[in-house]
Structures are given as structure tokens and as C-alpha cells.
Amino acid sequence: MSPPAPQLLEEAAEWLLTLNFDDADEAQRQAFERWRAQSEAHRAAWARAERVMGTFANVPLDIGQQALCRAGDRALSRRRTLRLLTALLVGAPSGWLALRTLRLDTLGAELTTAIGERRSLLLADGSQLVLNSDSALDVRFDEGTRRLHLRRGEVLVTTHADPVVPRRPFVIDLAQGEIEALGTRFSVRLEEPLCRVAVFAHGVELRPQRGAAVRLAAGQQAWFNAYGVRRLASVDEDASLWTRGMLVAHDRPLDEVLAELGRHRPGLLRCDPAVAGLRVSGALSLDDTDQALLALQRTLPIRITRRTRYWVAVGAP
Structure with a gap:
């Protein structure tokens, strides 16, 4: 034809x-x-x-x-x-x-994931990575430094004792600055122009390009940009369950939950301001976002409208 x-x-x-x-x-x-x-x-x-x-x-x-x-x-x-x-x-x-070809932040990246894809990797030093949906990352280990460059998206890092002597620092490079792991398990998420870091074990040091360095301990999280760091409320292990395809919400507004689901599905997922403030608590699937939307519709006073495969709107019933 x-x-x-x-x-x-x-x-x-x-x-x-x-x-x-x-x-x-x-x-x-x-x-x-x-x-x-x-x-x-x-x-x-x-x-x-x-x-x-x-x-x-x-x-x-x-x-x-x-x-x-x-x-x-x-x-x-x-x-x-x-x-x-x-x-x-x-x-x-x-x-x-x-x-x-306009994926400028992905071109040449060593490791990438598509929308809705997660990827787990074991690095040469024994450290482990989990790359979230729609992410891009480079690994650059040399004699002096173990270095990652997060170009886009989110990664969970579990560092391992460096087998090389003397010990090499483990550093993540970002547009906002850099993060050094202090023997730790932590996640890094880019939401330009900011970066959010959550620490689940041990600690990290945040080094903004033009601001003072700040250390975070286990259970702490913060936003930072090139000029400084803003601490956030404490974080718990549930925040890392995306690595298992789950989103656990604790009294979160609906628009935030939908924004998170939208990172794991193609197309546009809209939220009507009339229902944006509804509170959500519970576990939702990131691997089957259509099922997650149905679960929300069963428990909240909302209506889901699908006009095309790539356009879904959530509004009042």
C-alpha cells in the first residue's frame, strides 16, 4: 500500500x-x-x-x-x-x-535504558548499579578514580570495597557538581536543573560546582544544584523499591504519583488540577502502569480517559 x-x-x-x-x-x-x-x-x-x-x-x-x-x-x-x-x-x-538524533544527552552513552526499562549491572570493582527508566550513564574507571557520569535519569549505586590499592574514590559526575560515595548505598536522580540524592546506607559527600560540600548520612536526602544543597525530609527503604518495579506511596498527592508513573510509560499522562491533590497511599506497579492506573481508579474518585495509546488523562468522574 x-x-x-x-x-x-x-x-x-x-x-x-x-x-x-x-x-x-x-x-x-x-x-x-x-x-x-x-x-x-x-x-x-x-x-x-x-x-x-x-x-x-x-x-x-x-x-x-x-x-x-x-x-x-x-x-x-x-x-x-x-x-x-x-x-x-x-x-x-x-x-x-x-x-x-536529538537525544544529545544519550548519544555515545555507555549504558542506557528505554522508557519502562530497568537495567542491573555489576561493575569491575564489584559495585552494583540499577539504572532506572529512560536513563543514561557512563562508567570511567582508571588508576586514580572510579567515576560515573550520570547524563539523564536515575541510578541506585551500591559500592563495593575497592580491590585496587591504594583505594580509589568512587565519584559520580553531574552537571550540578559531583558526589563521592563514602562506602554506601544511595540513589541519584536528575530533574534538571536539580539533582536529588537519597542515602540508604553509610554516607555521601555532595560537592556543588560553586557551593560548599555537604555530607549526607543514611536516611537523609537532599536536592542540590551548582550553587548549594537543600536538605529534605528523611528517606526510607521504600524509596528504592522502584528497583523491583514498585512505587510505594505514603499519603502522596495524586499528581506526584502520576508524574512518577509517567516516567515509566510512553506518551503523555495528564492530571486534572481538580483531582491533583487527592491523597494516595499504597503500592503500585511500575512494570504495568495501566494496571496501576486501574488500581487508582478503583480507590479514588477519578476517571481515566484514553484518547489514543499515547494520551491518557486522569480527571474527576
């Missing part, structure tokens, strides 16, 4: 914009279903639109999803947004490959 005609792809881009960013009403959704049902070519055009939407889910947030969200902002020109989406559809699959 030949590729969909440009006119159909432009129409598919219009529907993609309407359904994903314009809060379409029931009449518009029915009109979309009638449009898609017109022919096999219409269905093929929409399938390509969904694949492009999925590609945005597989590039970094600052380039992919946020780019589309900014483009879909009503403060910007709808025509400009439509041109962007149409160009991506007409240019596929070369357009998808071009988008993937």
Missing part, C-alpha cells in the same frame, strides 16, 4: 493536535471516529500520527514531550504547531530518525 497522501497526513496532524492538546469534547471525538473510518488510507494516516506521538515519548522530555506541549500551548500559533506536526508526519520515517 502506498504512503498516505499529504492532505490526509495534514488532516491527521490536525486531529492529533485536537485530541491531544485541545481537550476535545464528545462531538469532536465522534467526528474524529467518522474521519478515521472513511477509508484504509485514513486509518493508515492516523496510524502514522500515533507512531510520531510515540516517538516524542522516546526522546528526552526537554526535546520531545515538552516540545509538543509548548507547541500546543494556546499562547502560540496553532498554525505553527500544525506545520510542525504535519512536517513530522510527512517526513516519517526519516522524521522519526531525525528526532532520535
Whole structure:
């Protein structure tokens, strides 16, 4: 079958914009279903639109999803947004490959994970790593230092006594500064422009690029950037259960829980401000986020709307 005609792809881009960013009403959704049902070519055009939407889910947030969200902002020109989406559809699959090349924080990374993937590794010195969803990391061991460079995402580190004599420091490099492990188990999570560090055993030293060094002991966590450190409430072992595919919430607001689930699934997961403050307690699956959403729907006064495979909204019933 030949590729969909440009006119159909432009129409598919219009529907993609309407359904994903314009809060379409029931009449518009029915009109979309009638449009898609017109022919096999219409269905093929929409399938390509969904694949492009999925590609945005597989590039970094600052380039992919946020780019589309900014483009879909009503403060910007709808025509400009439509041109962007149409160009991506007409240019596929070369357009998808071009988008993937924009993963500048991943290009050349030694270790990476896709969205929804976790990866466990044993390093040459016996230390263990667990790399969370959508993360990228380099390992650089030499005669003087055991060094990791976290480019994106989150990692749980369990250090091992260095077999090399004299002992080499174990350091994680970040844009914000560096972290030295003091014989420890800890996690590091990048949420630009900040980095969050949680310590589960022993301690670490945080060294912001332009601020004073701060030590954290077991049970402590903090945000830090290039200029300093802000301590947070204590942390417990539940915060590391993502390594087993679980999210344990203790009276957390719904919007925070959904943001965490969104890190482990492709596409957009929206939360209506009307339900954002609902409190959540319990264990949810990160390996099956659809099941996690159903569990939330069973226990909270919310409604889950799925408009496409890559667009899910959580709102009031």
C-alpha cells in the first residue's frame, strides 16, 4: 500500500493536535471516529500520527514531550504547531530518525535504558548499579578514580570495597557538581536543573560546582544544584523499591504519583488540577502502569480517559 497522501497526513496532524492538546469534547471525538473510518488510507494516516506521538515519548522530555506541549500551548500559533506536526508526519520515517538524533544527552552513552526499562549491572570493582527508566550513564574507571557520569535519569549505586590499592574514590559526575560515595548505598536522580540524592546506607559527600560540600548520612536526602544543597525530609527503604518495579506511596498527592508513573510509560499522562491533590497511599506497579492506573481508579474518585495509546488523562468522574 502506498504512503498516505499529504492532505490526509495534514488532516491527521490536525486531529492529533485536537485530541491531544485541545481537550476535545464528545462531538469532536465522534467526528474524529467518522474521519478515521472513511477509508484504509485514513486509518493508515492516523496510524502514522500515533507512531510520531510515540516517538516524542522516546526522546528526552526537554526535546520531545515538552516540545509538543509548548507547541500546543494556546499562547502560540496553532498554525505553527500544525506545520510542525504535519512536517513530522510527512517526513516519517526519516522524521522519526531525525528526532532520535536529538537525544544529545544519550548519544555515545555507555549504558542506557528505554522508557519502562530497568537495567542491573555489576561493575569491575564489584559495585552494583540499577539504572532506572529512560536513563543514561557512563562508567570511567582508571588508576586514580572510579567515576560515573550520570547524563539523564536515575541510578541506585551500591559500592563495593575497592580491590585496587591504594583505594580509589568512587565519584559520580553531574552537571550540578559531583558526589563521592563514602562506602554506601544511595540513589541519584536528575530533574534538571536539580539533582536529588537519597542515602540508604553509610554516607555521601555532595560537592556543588560553586557551593560548599555537604555530607549526607543514611536516611537523609537532599536536592542540590551548582550553587548549594537543600536538605529534605528523611528517606526510607521504600524509596528504592522502584528497583523491583514498585512505587510505594505514603499519603502522596495524586499528581506526584502520576508524574512518577509517567516516567515509566510512553506518551503523555495528564492530571486534572481538580483531582491533583487527592491523597494516595499504597503500592503500585511500575512494570504495568495501566494496571496501576486501574488500581487508582478503583480507590479514588477519578476517571481515566484514553484518547489514543499515547494520551491518557486522569480527571474527576
